[in-house]
Amino acid sequence: MDQILSLAAANLLSPIILSFALGVAAALARSDLNIPEAVAKGMSIYLLFAIGFKGGVSVADHGLDVTLGLSLLAGVVLSAVLPLIAFALLQVMGNLSRLDAAAVAAHYGSISIVTFVAATSVLEGSGIASEGYMVAVAAAMEAPAILSALWLISRGGDSRRMDSDLLREIMLNGSIVLLVGSFLIGWVTGAEGLAKIEAFIVSPFQGVLCLFLLDMGLVAGRGLRGGSGVLRPGVLTFGMVMPLVGATLGLGTGLLLGLTTGGVALFMVLSASASYIAVPAAMRVALPEANPSIYLTLSLGVTFPFNLTLGIPIYVAVASALTGG
Amino acid sequence: MDQILSLAAANLLSPIILSFALGVAAALARSDLNIPEAVAKGMSIYLLFAIGFKGGVSVADHGLDVTLGLSLLAGVVLSAVLPLIAFALLQVMGNLSRLDAAAVAAHYGSISIVTFVAATSVLEGSGIASEGYMVAVAAAMEAPAILSALWLISRGGDSRRMDSDLLREIMLNGSIVLLVGSFLIGWVTGAEGLAKIEAFIVSPFQGVLCLFLLDMGLVAGRGLRGGSGVLRPGVLTFGMVMPLVGATLGLGTGLLLGLTTGGVALFMVLSASASYIAVPAAMRVALPEANPSIYLTLSLGVTFPFNLTLGIPIYVAVASALTGG
Amino acid sequence: MDQILSLAAANLLSPIILSFALGVAAALARSDLNIPEAVAKGMSIYLLFAIGFKGGVSVADHGLDVTLGLSLLAGVVLSAVLPLIAFALLQVMGNLSRLDAAAVAAHYGSISIVTFVAATSVLEGSGIASEGYMVAVAAAMEAPAILSALWLISRGGDSRRMDSDLLREIMLNGSIVLLVGSFLIGWVTGAEGLAKIEAFIVSPFQGVLCLFLLDMGLVAGRGLRGGSGVLRPGVLTFGMVMPLVGATLGLGTGLLLGLTTGGVALFMVLSASASYIAVPAAMRVALPEANPSIYLTLSLGVTFPFNLTLGIPIYVAVASALTGG
Amino acid sequence: MQTHQAKRVAIIIEQVMQSRLTDAMTDAGVTGWTVLPVLGGSGQSGAWSREGQISRGTGMVQVVCVIRPERLDELLEAAFAVVERHIGIVSVSDCEVLRAERF
Amino acid sequence: MQTHQAKRVAIIIEQVMQSRLTDAMTDAGVTGWTVLPVLGGSGQSGAWSREGQISRGTGMVQVVCVIRPERLDELLEAAFAVVERHIGIVSVSDCEVLRAERF
Amino acid sequence: MQTHQAKRVAIIIEQVMQSRLTDAMTDAGVTGWTVLPVLGGSGQSGAWSREGQISRGTGMVQVVCVIRPERLDELLEAAFAVVERHIGIVSVSDCEVLRAERF
Ligand SMILES: Nc1ncnc2c1ncn2[C@@H]1O[C@H](COP(=O)(O)O)[C@@H](O)[C@H]1O
Ligand SMILES: Nc1ncnc2c1ncn2[C@@H]1O[C@H](COP(=O)(O)O)[C@@H](O)[C@H]1O
Ligand SMILES: Nc1ncnc2c1ncn2[C@@H]1O[C@H](COP(=O)(O)O)[C@@H](O)[C@H]1O
Ligand code: NA
Ligand code: NA
Numbered sequence A, B, C: 001m002d003q004i005l006s007l008a009a010a011n012l013l014s015p016i017i018l019s020f021a022l023g024v025a026a027a028l029a030r031s032d033l034n035i036p037e038a039v040a041k042g043m044s045i046y047l048l049f050a051i052g053f054k055g056g057v058s059v060a061d062h063g064l065d066v067t068l069g070l071s072l073l074a075g076v077v078l079s080a081v082l083p084l085i086a087f088a089l090l091q092v093m094g095n096l097s098r099l100d101a102a103a104v105a106a107h108y109g110s111i112s113i114v115t116f117v118a119a120t121s122v123l124e125g126s127g128i129a130s131e132g133y134m135v136a137v138a139a140a141m142e143a144p145a146i147l148s149a150l151w152l153i154s155r156g157g158d159s160r161r162m163d164s165d166l167l168r169e170i171m172l173n174g175s176i177v178l179l180v181g182s183f184l185i186g187w188v189t190g191a192e193g194l195a196k197i198e199a200f201i202v203s204p205f206q207g208v209l210c211l212f213l214l215d216m217g218l219v220a221g222r223g224l225r226g227g228s229g230v231l232r233p234g235v236l237t238f239g240m241v242m243p244l245v246g247a248t249l250g251l252g253t254g255l256l257l258g259l260t261t262g263g264v265a266l267f268m269v270l271s272a273s274a275s276y277i278a279v280p281a282a283m284r285v286a287l288p289e290a291n292p293s294i295y296l297t298l299s300l301g302v303t304f305p306f307n308l309t310l311g312i313p314i315y316v317a318v319a320s321a322l323t324g325g
Numbered sequence D, E, F: 001m002q003t004h005q006a007k008r009v010a011i012i013i014e015q016v017m018q019s020r021l022t023d024a025m026t027d028a029g030v031t032g033w034t035v036l037p038v039l040g041g042s043g044q045s046g047a048w049s050r051e052g053q054i055s056r057g058t059g060m061v062q063v064v065c066v067i068r069p070e071r072l073d074e075l076l077e078a079a080f081a082v083v084e085r086h087i088g089i090v091s092v093s094d095c096e097v098l099r100a101e102r103f
């Protein structure tokens, strides 16, 4: 408990979290502070490239763990199963239509790569090691949740939601391709490759993350201002309960796989986090009738800050306690 | 005098000034060289964040000077008073309408953050220390000048220029919010926070500043090409005399407050510089009839280069001489 | 031969080339991965500024080589002559209209600055020195080819293709101005100037180049997808033969001038590479009837990857062998 | 296909006035509009371009609003009150729309 | 100058649907169109803005298509099939064009 | 509200030709226009997109000009002289404007 509190305190007062808070505050106060779309996208490309590359280098360094395949598989299964749990929970807690519930559920099965990045920063800051291939697990968990959610809807008699174009769009989503691609590049070029571009992808990383979280805060704050009306208390609670449910499943999976402390913590973070890049786009195509304010506000305005501030320290502390790390 | 000349020479041949000159030359020669708006905004966000953060860290390091409050107050008063002087000067020197004169005056009461940044570079290059909270003073000086200018106009019988929306826009202007916000983040996280993001906000700072000044040069040069016709000799002279008047007031204030050499120099720079971010936007809302070519050309095309090339070395030299620094 | 192979292998597995390959693959697979136009332009401005500046500093360091003037002149002549050869070759190999052939020819007389940048990386990686002013030669070779191509067309009885506006646009093209401007700034400020901005223009350079080549790969891949139909086998072959022809001429020139190994290699690279920034824009103005798919696909989709993967190692190895470097 | 008469109003207005315009439109009961970016332009007050600019003080946007003919006057009055003292262009053209139930 | 009657169709549609719309247009034999960026907007499903966004999930584009009057119905049917279940506005206005041979 | 007849001319033209077009418009006495960015498009010369591009050689912009009907022909002639050999679309539609004194 002490560790949780001190981790949480250190976390809350880090430049990263404070930058996010600044963004939220600026948006709520209706400041005209804003980061251009192109710059935000540029930063997200930088972060994906850097995190993928570093993961690949780490695999090249430490050799291929036998659990890589199992972890990928476990990730896919988790991503596919979590929406079912989320959907069931929403029918108890929320008062959403089937469509809205399925759309929300898809987000919680998938992952938030920035939450993952923030968690790796916390781990690094605490000197806790983790498997480099967790970034590949992150990529593997992006898409299955979407298919699960569409299956939920088709079960309800509503069909023709999925076509081959959509499937390609989901699987070859820019963030998946960049993450997997840079992971492979890092793996192939290894430490030598890293040495060449370290000054770009390692040293300034934390600083770029600050500005990126400032932007996320601005977008989340604007979303909260416009979308807070749509969130009934039940749905709001879901946004903070579901991460804990996901994290628990992630914990079990990580322990079963016998991952390191950091690996377990990251599995918890991935399961606990909710997508706001790939899934919203897929939902607009496949479930256009679902209300985007609900899933965007919940994912970016509630669950993301929850994980960023409280979730990550909890997950890291629990993983440390249970792995003896 | 010698010091001024050698400082001025070193300054004129620095990559920063030469980049600005390159931009002006390219624009005057009608090259199609241009920096995308999103990139320019991205760089300005980076610079504001970095300068605010470093200021906050410096306050965390050196403890809170008792003069912080007084300096902020002095900044507000200066910002409010300078437009009155500028307005009076313009009625002697220029031949502008009341509206145009008031709009120009607002710009000279407010500040140019890039001029401030360039001056801190020169100070660092010369090893002269300054108060970290001067960046908060800069933020405090952005807005009062606008209110002064609107008061000048309302005195002339023209009213209803200010509403609560505009007031919020002025006070919560993006650059103020980012500067103050990152200052607070730097203050809270201190040297430890800085260590995390130093490779992003400190090391590459000068280089980003070069590209940013290249962009400023391009915009200034385009402005000069299009707007040079509107500047009569009297107004043009004002653009170089007013900075000296402002610097003198800033000098007195800095000496009265007992600031360090660097602090006095920065107070001079802030008073001498003219806004081209927050004030033009406020003027378009409140005084739409005022001619933007006049105030933009004057502020960005005349006073900014004047301060950048001659002003800063003069202010630093004078501050050094008078504080014995 | 061994050296070529090992250089080629090292080159093919560098982060830079793999990033380009990732981009091509993503585009061919129709992923929605894309880099915003503003970010791509921002990166190209960064690269031009950095490469120009470093070239200037190197000239300041090593003093002015007597061959600078001759090299510039040789570059201009090569740029003007190469289109004539390309045009003749195309009439043998391709089946293009005069207009299309002239437009393609213009691209091959001019240069690709990213190919040049990639080659300097390979040289640095192999510890091979080169003349700093080669970047000025690169700038000098951008434009003459355009004039040659227009002369080819006007000889065919088709006139009024060139006016003073177009001439100014060609000579003061953004990339020429930035390259020459930053070269001069680097020259003037020398090692002292470089020290100030090294952390910006040197350390992260390779990493930015990776992301930039990712973008080039995306654009090239999209071009191949859309434009591959227009490339008959003869034209396609031209896209891989012409670089070798150009490189041979560049080799002879470099040897005649008595340049260092690196200088000879860079002369080969410049002559072998084909423009895709300045020349396409000039062609749209002067030869609007020429089909852009042909010259863009050929230059960016065929010759650029050819040089990047096979060409550069060959040129470096040949230059090393023949200069005994 | 079945189409319905409507009016397409295009308002080119300074960026700084955008929120005031859309607030006024909301007050007048207009709920749908789209904002398009503008790169540059020229008029009585000279030429401008957004290239490399960082201040919101320079530059315009275009607000497009498709509206039922009977609501046009309310919209124009609301828009006029905002642009009155400012630079900007309000133009109206006839158009036909699919799915009128959405307006 | 000699001009020719044509129709100008402006379709404001979600970014994620853009390629589906243009594919459908191609299938319907329409070969020319232009895509304009959109900054933000407001409608029955609330307000949105592209500022700082990284997901393609939020945001719209405007596809403009100038077309011969006799081809209009085909285009509208193709467009309607795509926008039917989605948010978006299809508006048509009369216009005249130079160089009708290009259509 | 009181409106006035006008013409709205929309010219989709290659970026590299933009300054030549606006220079020609200025020479023809047209003083007001607005330039809108374009993301991509498709036509007889194939499809294009500005995504990730760094060359000015690919891509178009849209120049919009609201003009008094009696000035239309001059504008069209000036525009035609520029687009003649180039790709691009010139379309004209009727519109009504507020504040005709500004044109
Ligand atoms: N006739 C026009 N057609 C299209 N846009 C115009 C026109 N007149 C002015 N504008 C736009 O409105 C801005 C301000 O116009 P003005 O008030 O005449 O300086 C210009 O910079 C253009 O962007
Ligand atoms: N009447 C309208 N005029 C112009 N654009 C509109 C209109 N209604 C909706 N839109 C655009 O279409 C989007 C979705 O509209 P809606 O389906 O009503 O939420 C809005 O955010 C606007 O960008
Ligand atoms: N019918 C059309 N409607 C709208 N835009 C068009 C049309 N035809 C062509 N364009 C635009 O003009 C560009 C060049 O057209 P084209 O000369 O037909 O290749 C296309 O890429 C589109 O951006
Ligand atoms: Na999850
Ligand atoms: Na001032």
Ligand code: NA
Residues within 6 Å of the ligand: C082, C107, C108, C109, C110, C111, C112, C246, C270, C271, C272, C273, C274, C275
């Ligand atoms: Na060449």
